[in-house]
Amino acid sequence: MFRRPIFHNRQDAGRKLAAALESFRDRDPLVLALPRGGVPVAFEVARALDAELDLLFVRKIGAPGHEEFGIGAVVDGAEPQLVLNDEAIRLLAPGEDYIRAELGRQLIEIERRRQAYVGGRQPIAMRGRTVIIVDDGIATGGTMKAALKGARKNQVARLVLAVPVAPQDSLAELRQDCDDIICLATPDPFGAVGAFYADFTQTTDEEVVSLLATAASARRRSAASVAGSQ
DSSP, rough: OOOOOSSSHHHHHHHHHHHHTTGGGGGOOOOETTTTTTHHHHHHHHHHHHHEEOOEEEEEEEEEEEEEEEEEEEEOOOOEEEOOOHHHHHHOOOOOOHHHHHHHHHHHHHHHHHHHHHTTTOOOOOSSSSEEEEEOOOSSHHHHHHHHHHHTTOSSSEEEEEEEEOOOOHHHHHHGSEEEEEEEEESSSSOOOOGGBBBOOOOOHHHHHHHHHHHHHHHHHHHHHHHHHH
């Protein structure tokens, strides 16, 4: 079935999403992007809100011998969090040693990816902040659910889910895991996220690195301007 795109590209979606998030500007928000596709969207949000931008990695923990079956996830941050699927843990009983080993393995992979994108810069602490988690869209919502649960464990002041497009049923599943949901479109039937973009070209590693560097530079200039005016 032919669908008319809602957004030209991720940058367009980010600018429109930023307009819907304007009320959070005065709360010193921290914008966290799910890489890689969420980064161009989150960049536009952070720029419009004059907010800090960082990445939030989510790595699945697979069942013993069946890595494709997720029993939990590791969520990145200054205080990384383990989010387990209680039902899967009861069913499969993987054992604490297995979970501990997988946690360590995934944290190493997160650190490798973070190093590739931002070098030695440490994750920005979420504790006590208004945190806005951004992606380019949601399909089933599994990754986003883990991201929200992990962020909540960091004792954030307010947790906001912000995406350009998602199905209503997925948002309903996520509502209990955050304080606010900002979603611009909830088409029905849904299908794939990319169907609602005219240009859904894969975001490259180089683009992620460039956008994060640009956002960090902009924040430094903004902070220097504020300090100079005092």
